[in-house]
Amino acid sequence: MNDPPKQRKDDPKEAPPFRTHRIHAINSEWYFLTRAGQNIGPFPNKKAAEESLAEFLETVKRMSKQRLIIHKVAIERATKHRAS
Incomplete structure (x- = not known):
């Protein structure tokens, strides 16, 4: 089970450090949007x-x-104990 982390097929191979569309203003206050859709x-x-x-x-x-x-x-560890 040494599979690499899963990646969605529509995810870019190299993601930028952040995406500018994640930054937005509401009533002159600035927020960023998480992937889960939460404003921070x-x-x-x-x-x-x-x-x-x-x-x-x-x-x-x-x-x-x-x-x-x-x-x-x-x-x-689980594999080691199983083999013992």
Whole structure:
């Protein structure tokens, strides 16, 4: 079970760090939109929203890698005990 992470067929192979259409203003306050459709904000300006989005995406990426490592270790341990 060492399959690479799944990717939807319509996802680009190399995603940009963030997409500008994820940044938007509502009543002069800035927000970014998550993939799940949740507005995050408000931020005082567009630059702050862009920086927060970049940080958010980096955190999500780091957490995804950690989950994959934990899953791999759990499988290795389960397999080891099964073979014993």
